[in-house]
Amino acid sequence: MLVLGIETSCDETAVALYDDNGLIAHDVYSQIKTHAEYGGVVPELASRDHIRKLLPLIDNLLSTNQIASTQIEAIACTTGPGLIGALLVGASTGRALAFAWDIPFIGVHHMEGHLLAPMLETPQPSFPFVALLVSGGHTMLVDVKQIGEYEILGQSIDDAAGEAFDKAAKMLGLPYPGGPEISKLAELGTAGAFTFPRPMVRHAGVDMSFSGLKNATRLAINANSIDGTLTHQTQCDIARAFQEAVVDTLIIKCKRAMKQTGHKTLIIAGGVSANTSLRASLKLAGKKSGFDVFYPSPALCTDNAAMIALAGYYRLKAGQHDPLTILSHPRWPIDSLTPLSQPSDL
Ligand code: KG4
Ligand code: ZN
Numbered sequence: 590m591l592v593l594g595i596e597t598s599c600d601e602t603a604v605a606l607y608d609d610n611g612l613i614a615h616d617v618y619s620q621i622k623t624h625a626e627y628g629g630v631v632p633e634l635a636s637r638d639h640i641r642k643l644l645p646l647i648d649n650l651l652s653t654n655q656i657a658s659t660q661i662e663a664i665a666c667t668t669g670p671g672l673i674g675a676l677l678v679g680a681s682t683g684r685a686l687a688f689a690w691d692i693p694f695i696g697v698h699h700m701e702g703h704l705l706a707p708m709l710e711t712p713q714p715s716f717p718f719v720a721l722l723v724s725g726g727h728t729m730l731v732d733v734k735q736i737g738e739y740e741i742l743g744q745s746i747d748d749a750a751g752e753a754f755d756k757a758a759k760m761l762g763l764p765y766p767g768g769p770e771i772s773k774l775a776e777l778g779t780a781g782a783f784t785f786p787r788p789m790v791r792h793a794g795v796d797m798s799f800s801g802l803k804n805a806t807r808l809a810i811n812a813n814s815i816d817g818t819l820t821h822q823t824q825c826d827i828a829r830a831f832q833e834a835v836v837d838t839l840i841i842k843c844k845r846a847m848k849q850t851g852h853k854t855l856i857i858a859g860g861v862s863a864n865t866s867l868r869a870s871l872k873l874a875g876k877k878s879g880f881d882v883f884y885p886s887p888a889l890c891t892d893n894a895a896m897i898a899l900a901g902y903y904r905l906k907a908g909q910h911d912p913l914t915i916l917s918h919p920r921w922p923i924d925s926l927t928p929l930s931q932p933s934d935l
Contacts, residue, residue, distance in 0.1 A: 590905060591656070592663045593647070593686075594898025597679030598671025598699045599725070600630045602642040603894035604650045606661075607902050612709055614654050615895040617888075618642045621766065628765050629755065636674035643682050658690060663910070665901020668696030669918030670726070676917035684913050693910035695901045700727055700923050702896035703858040705736070705903070706885040709895055714854050714883040719846045721839065723867075724859030725751035725766070729923075730795050730846045733856075736903050737928035742846050743795030750835055751861045753799035757806045757831050761824055771828045772864050778829025779822070783809050785834035787841065795842045795849070799835065806831055836867045840874050847880050856883045863890035903929065 594605035594615070600623075605615035620638045624630050651658060666683035669676060680696065687694035704720045707713065719742070720731045728751075729744035748756070751768055758767020763774070785805040788798040806827060813823050843855055857871060862884050875882040889895055904910075907929040 590662045590902065591660055592665050592898045592902045592905065593661045594894035594901060595643070595647075595664065595666040595679045595683045596699070596702070596892055596894040596897045597639040597643065597675050598667045598669070599675060599892060600624055600635050601892040602639050602646055603892060603897075604643070604646045605894035605898040606650060606654060606656060607895065607898035612895050612899070613656075614650060615893055615898075616646055616650050617893055618646055625764055628759050630672070632672045632674055635672055636678055639675055639678035643678060647686075661690060661692060663687075663693045663695065663901065663905050665695045665697050665898050665905070667699045667702065667897050668915060669698065669921035671699055671919065673917060673919045676919070680915070680917045684915070688913055693905060694913060694915070695904050695910045696915045696917075697897045697900045697904075698921055698923060698926055699897075700724075700859075701737070701739075701926060702900045704731065704733065704739075704856070704923075705900050706858045706889045706893075706896040707856045707883040709889055709899055710883070710885055714856050714881070717850075717852055718854035718856055718883075719843070719850055719852050721843055721846075721855065721857045721862070722859045723750045723839065723857065723861035725749060725755065727859065728797055728799070728861075730842060731923065732846075732850050732852070735928060737926045739924050739926060741924050742849065743797065743842065745797045745799055747798050747800035748803070750797075750799055750839065751859070753802055753835065754831075754861065756803050757828075760803070760806050760810055761819070761827060766860075768861060768864065771832055772866065774825045774828035775832040775866065777822075778825040778827075780829070782826035783830035785809075785830045787834055787838045790838060790841050795846050797838060797842055799838075802831060802834055805834070832864070832866055836864070836870050839867060840870055843871065844874060844878055847878065853879070854881050854883065858885060858890060860891045863887040
């Protein structure tokens with residue numbers, strides 16, 4: 590079955606083609622430049638840009654891969670959670686194409702897409718596993734029993750990890766999105782120059798909190814600025830301390846989740862899972878504690894449509910699809926999804 594995937598939940602317009610042999614191709618247009626001068630995503634601008642870019646991207650994906658529209662057998666499109674205007678652009682376009690081409694349409698949960706992204710790689714993780722989902726909007730640990738059967742073990746009670754990276758970066762005068770910028774500076778930072786708290790590690794369970802790290806960052810900036818500016822080295826040292834605090838906290842919570850569930854596989858996904866320090870530290874923690882760690886290649890950690898086409902493919906194969914009246918949901922709890930009725934179909 591050849592599936593066209595569409596993703597427009599935030600500031601990336603993305604399209605992909607997936608069939609029985611795997612991922613054929615995917616393409617992402619990032620709106621980073623559009624939003625950079627505002628220091629964050631402006632929802633109205635995001636929607637307008639998706640309208641401009643989506644159809645040309647689909648057209649280009651089909652022609653580059655010499656696929657005719659008549660060959661596409663289904664459309665999988667993110668229908669939540671995300672920015673409602675941005676979601677509506679993808680869903681309206683996807684539904685219109687499904688109607689015109691007389692093929693099924695399936696609405697995909699964005700975080701289910703992230704969670705399944707490691708299945709696009711080889712070797713694939715096998716179920717059950719624990720998923721650490723770390724993006725700009727979400728930070729949660731999920732017990733994944735099978736596709737669609739998700740139990741939230743814990744989550745951030747305030748800022749998502751990616752949001753905390755973005756806010757800390759803004760304070761340090763770095764451009765949006767801040768995660769990759771902090772990561773670059775952290776490599777040049779001196780170990781131990783600053784030590785930030787590991788929030789909520791003394792609390793039992795796997796809930797997390799990242800908003801307090803903003804204060805630690807602000808205090809360090811204020812105490813070390815000369816005439817309102819930081820030296821480049823101090824900037825790097827603060828970036829390193831911030832990243833270490835986030836990574837350490839995530840690792841402590843992951844280890845607890847692995848112990849709690851007894852699972853032997855951990856996957857990480859979402860934009861922050863592109864962070865090289867988090868990837869390396871978790872692999873090491875897994876080796877020491879006896880669990881395997883899987884993550885997607887960096888391009889498939891951040892928003893993309895390959896993961897949406899894949900999630901849609903699995904659901905379509907199991908006989909699920911949605912009416913063309915399906916709504917988009919800015920909020921949509923991942924533990925309310927329908928488990929696949931026929932996992933043996935995969
Ligand atoms: O999954 P994603 O592309 O979009 C959402 O669904 O939110 O995640 C974007 C987030 C941003 O907050 C960005 O700063 C963060 O992921 N991010 C990173 C890295 N690359 C992206 N955070 C830390 N280190 C990175 N290398
Ligand atoms: Zn995302």
